[in-house]
Amino acid sequence: xxxxxxxxxxxxxxxxxxxxxxxxxxxxxxxxxxxxxxxxxxxxxxxxxxxxxxxxxxxxxxxxxxxxxxxxxxxxxxxxxxxxxxxxxxxxxxxxxxxxxxxxxxxxxxxxxxxxxxxxxxxxxxxxxxxxxxxxxxxxxxxxxxxxxxxxxxxxxxxxxxxxxxxxxxxxxxxxxxxxxxxxxxxxxx
Amino acid sequence: xxxxxxxxxxxxxxxxxxxxxxxxxxxxxxxxxxxxxxxxxxxxxxxxxxxxxxxxxxxxxxxxxxxxxxxxxxxxxxxxxxxxxxxxxxxxxxxxxxxxxxxxxxxxxxxxxxxxxxxxxxxxxxxxxxxxxxxxxxxxxxxxxxxxxxxxxxxxxxxxxxxxxxxxxxxxxxxxxxxxxxxxxxxxxx
Amino acid sequence: xxxxxxxxxxxxxxxxxxxxxxxxxxxxxxxxxxxxxxxxxxxxxxxxxxxxxxxxxxxxxxxxxxxxxxxxxxxxxxxxxxxxxxxxxxxxxxxxxxxxxxxxxxxxxxxxxxxxxxxxxxxxxxxxxxxxxxxxxxxxxxxxxxxxxxxxxxxxxxxxxxxxxxxxxxxxxxxxxxxxxxxxxxxxxx
Amino acid sequence: xxxxxxxxxxxxxxxxxxxxxxxxxxxxxxxxxxxxxxxxxxxxxxxxxxxxxxxxxxxxxxxxxxxxxxxxxxxxxxxxxxxxxxxxxxxxxxxxxxxxxxxxxxxxxxxxxxxxxxxxxxxxxxxxxxxxxxxxxxxxxxxxxxxxxxxxxxxxxxxxxxxxxxxxxxxxxxxxxxxxxxxxxxxxxx
DNA sequence: CATGAATGAGTTTTCATTCAT
DNA sequence: TATGAATGAAAACTCATTCAT
Numbered sequence: 001x002x003x004x005x006x007x008x009x010x011x012x013x014x015x016x017x018x019x020x021x022x023x024x025x026x027x028x029x030x031x032x033x034x035x036x037x038x039x040x041x042x043x044x045x046x047x048x049x050x051x052x053x054x055x056x057x058x059x060x061x062x063x064x065x066x067x068x069x070x071x072x073x074x075x076x077x078x079x080x081x082x083x084x085x086x087x088x089x090x091x092x093x094x095x096x097x098x099x100x101x102x103x104x105x106x107x108x109x110x111x112x113x114x115x116x117x118x119x120x121x122x123x124x125x126x127x128x129x130x131x132x133x134x135x136x137x138x139x140x141x142x143x144x145x146x147x148x149x150x151x152x153x154x155x156x157x158x159x160x161x162x163x164x165x166x167x168x169x170x171x172x173x174x175x176x177x178x179x180x181x182x183x184x185x186x187x188x189x190x
Numbered sequence: 191x192x193x194x195x196x197x198x199x200x201x202x203x204x205x206x207x208x209x210x211x212x213x214x215x216x217x218x219x220x221x222x223x224x225x226x227x228x229x230x231x232x233x234x235x236x237x238x239x240x241x242x243x244x245x246x247x248x249x250x251x252x253x254x255x256x257x258x259x260x261x262x263x264x265x266x267x268x269x270x271x272x273x274x275x276x277x278x279x280x281x282x283x284x285x286x287x288x289x290x291x292x293x294x295x296x297x298x299x300x301x302x303x304x305x306x307x308x309x310x311x312x313x314x315x316x317x318x319x320x321x322x323x324x325x326x327x328x329x330x331x332x333x334x335x336x337x338x339x340x341x342x343x344x345x346x347x348x349x350x351x352x353x354x355x356x357x358x359x360x361x362x363x364x365x366x367x368x369x370x371x372x373x374x375x376x377x378x379x380x
Numbered sequence: 381x382x383x384x385x386x387x388x389x390x391x392x393x394x395x396x397x398x399x400x401x402x403x404x405x406x407x408x409x410x411x412x413x414x415x416x417x418x419x420x421x422x423x424x425x426x427x428x429x430x431x432x433x434x435x436x437x438x439x440x441x442x443x444x445x446x447x448x449x450x451x452x453x454x455x456x457x458x459x460x461x462x463x464x465x466x467x468x469x470x471x472x473x474x475x476x477x478x479x480x481x482x483x484x485x486x487x488x489x490x491x492x493x494x495x496x497x498x499x500x501x502x503x504x505x506x507x508x509x510x511x512x513x514x515x516x517x518x519x520x521x522x523x524x525x526x527x528x529x530x531x532x533x534x535x536x537x538x539x540x541x542x543x544x545x546x547x548x549x550x551x552x553x554x555x556x557x558x559x560x561x562x563x564x565x566x567x568x569x570x
Numbered sequence: 571x572x573x574x575x576x577x578x579x580x581x582x583x584x585x586x587x588x589x590x591x592x593x594x595x596x597x598x599x600x601x602x603x604x605x606x607x608x609x610x611x612x613x614x615x616x617x618x619x620x621x622x623x624x625x626x627x628x629x630x631x632x633x634x635x636x637x638x639x640x641x642x643x644x645x646x647x648x649x650x651x652x653x654x655x656x657x658x659x660x661x662x663x664x665x666x667x668x669x670x671x672x673x674x675x676x677x678x679x680x681x682x683x684x685x686x687x688x689x690x691x692x693x694x695x696x697x698x699x700x701x702x703x704x705x706x707x708x709x710x711x712x713x714x715x716x717x718x719x720x721x722x723x724x725x726x727x728x729x730x731x732x733x734x735x736x737x738x739x740x741x742x743x744x745x746x747x748x749x750x751x752x753x754x755x756x757x758x759x760x
Numbered sequence: 761c762a763t764g765a766a767t768g769a770g771t772t773t774t775c776a777t778t779c780a781t
Numbered sequence: 782t783a784t785g786a787a788t789g790a791a792a793a794c795t796c797a798t799t800c801a802t
Contacts, residue, residue, distance in 0.1 A: 005782085020300075026216035027302035030776060040571075040784040042778080051776065107300055110210075110293060112217035145369055148360035152350040153343070153373055160346030161339075170338035179335055183343055187377035191420075191763040192801050198765095219792060230767040235794065385761085400680075406596035407682035410797060420763040422799080431797065487680055490590075490673060492597035525749055528740035532730040533723070533753055540726030541719075550718035559715055563723055567757035571784035572780050578786095599771060610788040615773065 009047050011037045013058050017100040025055075025107040055113045060121075062101045067125045069094035076128075080136045081185075087129065088158065088181055095162035096172065102162065126151070142188045153187050199237050201227045203248050207290040215245075215297040245303045250311075252291045257315045259284035266318075270326045271375075277319065278348065278371055285352035286362065292352065316341070332378045343377050389427050391417045393438050397480040405435075405487040435493045440501075442481045447505045449474035456508075460516045461565075467509065468538065468561055475542035476552065482542065506531070522568045533567050579617050581607045583628050587670040595625075595677040625683045630691075632671045637695045639664035646698075650706045651755075657699065658728065658751055665732035666742065672732065696721070712758045723757050 015037035019028045030051050034041045048054035074086045095102050108114055109122075133150050136142040142150065161180060164170045172180075205226035209218045220241050224231045238244035264276045285292050298304055299312075323340050326332040332340065351370060354360045362370075395416035399408045410431050414421045428434035454466045475482050488494055489502075513530050516522040522530065541560060544550045552560075585606035589598045600621050604611045618624035644656045665672050678684055679692075703720050706712040712720065731750060734740045742750075 024301040043783055111214040148354050152354050153347045156346030156350030157343045160342040164338050164342050183377040187373040192765045233766055404681040423762055491594040528734050529750055532734050533727045536726030536730030537723045540722035544718050544722050560719055563757040567753040572786045613787055
């Protein structure tokens with residue numbers, strides 16, 4: 001696997017994501033990926049040792065990307081609510097503009113491809129966010145309850161919002177986003 | 191002759207669910223299902239025309255079951271909050287006691303097996319719940335906003351709670367459940 | 381395999397013949413035979429050790445039957461042409477009234493079921509007919525040529541006539557049969 | 571890359587024909603075909619969508635071939651008997667040199683693979699021959715009887731001759747062929 | 761005997777992976 | 782590198798045969 005044409009990797013990734021959204025991880029085959037990527041099957045194997053590696057590589061790539069998206073423009077020195085809102089909006093934004101990617105990551109999470117390492121890695125990326133929540137509790141702006149609960153309502157809401165938006169059951173205008181955030185905040189605030 | 195044992199269908203369903211939780215819909219094979227169900231592969235084909243039908247039947251079965259669970263013991267003549275809380279608890283309870291089932295239903299939703307009909311059927315089952323939300327708005331107890339938002343935070347939270355509980359990141363004691371419901375209510379209340 | 385109900389054997393035979401005509405020997409399965417015979421699959425195995433034996437048994441049965449049909453009412457002391465014509469008509473009659481049977485026997489002949497013994501047995505049943513031809517040659521009524529040729533035109537014609545009749549491309553009225561026989565006779569006569 | 575070798579189709583066809591002669595259409599499996607063709611099973615599926623299609627394609631291919639053989643070197647402006655004899659000899663020749671093919675076509679005709687379309691196609695290919703017979707009747711050289719009868723004795727004889735020859739019950743020398751044709755002619759001539 | 765559910769070997773078909781070009 | 786034909790192991794599915802009732 002020599003990396004000559006970086007763009008081909010991207011093309012393969014995109015094809016895999018697209019396909020996953022269409023037929024689920026259960027439905028993807030290397031042949032289909034290659035076809036959608038306008039490549040020969042063999043070419044995929046120049047860039048990835050095998051299907052498993054392609055899937056794992058893609059997951060890692062996406063996870064990094066999404067974590068980066070999440071903390072984009074966030075200054076942890078800002079007041080808690082400012083930080084939190086920024087993260088909240090980033091997360092929603094990211095989940096929507098990279099919906100295919102989100103779907104893939106979720107499916108990966110319940111597929112035969114996931115390994116113990118990936119699972120741990122994934123949860124470790126939430127650490128900065130958890131620390132922020134601790135600070136919020138210390139500053140008495142949010143309810144003094146288990147992070148797991150705070151995370152659950154927040155992440156669960158954002159995730160669901162992105163699906164609702166994609167399935168066109170709701171258009172996420174600036175107003176609606178504000179309202180949504182307010183709901184989330186009402187749930188958390190002390 | 192051996193009488194056709196309808197319990198076998200249940201055994202096959204359970205094996206499929208178990209397997210889906212372990213390796214995802216992507217990882218299940220008829221051979222594995224049969225093995226886990228302590229049956230010969232051929233036997234599966236006595237009860238289901240093919241793998242696709244097995245998966246679809248199972249989804250339909252689970253969806254019905256879960257809708258039934260949801261409205262169990264709910265009296266729509268009760269005050270709004272009583273109804274809502276009952277539904278909320280039922281939903282969480284059901285998602286946890288039937289976690290395998292929930293995972294399967296989600297995976298099915300993004301698999302090559304889903305059809306347009308199933309998709310429609312699934313969303314139609316939410317209707318009574320949507321009507322309840324309308325009533326809540328009319329009675330001025332919840333925020334006068336789009337049902338999609340109200341649903342998103344509620345369903346998203348419950349879903350996430352069940353995962354958090356299953357992954358043992360949180361034990362859902364009676365107290366915690368009360369706290370969680372309060373959070374959800376804070377998000378919705380007028 | 382105890383033979384209790386002789387009629388069941390006949391029912392199984394008929395089902396097999398019918399099925400062979402419909403889908404060919406390649407298409408028959410024990411389940412299909414049983415279904416057409418209005419029996420359970422297992423019942424077939426009470427009367428026949430296995431599928432192979434059923435097929436072979438049936439062939440033997442039919443071959444005997446058809447040989448009997450062929451020589452029905454033939455008196456070898458009659459003049460050659462009388463004998464020959466009687467045999468000719470018998471053969472055609474038999475092939476038509478037992479068309480399913482004929483199809484089966486032909487298919488059997490080119491199937492994985494046939495054995496060396498059956499093959500020999502089949503050709504040995506033609507002996508009396510061959511002897512008659514020899515007599516015809518001795519009496520100078522037919523051409524003094526190889527029996528194989530005489531048989532080929534005669535059997536080939538009769539076989540083809542039966543197909544033509546069954547496929548409704550020709551109605552074998554008494555007149556037509558006379559004409560046909562005359563053609564055959566013209567081919568053979570000295 | 572390896573270039574798609576259209577000769578492989580021919581190899582697969584030959585293997586299928588050989589196999590059909592050995593065990594009948596009922597006995598062929600894709601694995602056996604592949605083995606005889608010195609290919610992996612999967613390779614067969616590169617050239618044919620499935621077993622059924624392979625069988626049907628082969629039939630179509632053979633039917634075309636045999637029709638071509640039949641009319642090879644025939645000039646319909648020649649006198650009737652010249653034309654007819656040429657066709658007769660072509661047909662016999664073709665049936666013998668392509669005996670495997672003939673056996674396959676017959677078996678196909680009584681197999682689960684045949685479709686209404688193929689059946690119609692097959693009978694339509696006989697049209698030119700039927701027209702010739704009409705001409706023969708108009709020219710008063712053959713008996714003024716139903717084409718079906720004329721066809722039956724002719725085709726039936728040729729078919730049977732080929733079997734007799736293949737089963738080594740008769741060597742078709744030039745002399746014998748002449749004699750045989752004469753028999754056929756005696757049957758038809760006015 | 762009769763039944764048809766159950767079995768598992770065998771068949772068809774798919775698909776990850778290799779390899780000749 | 783890039784290709785896609787070729788491979789064969791594994792998956793889906795069928796069916797002859799057995800067996801509990």
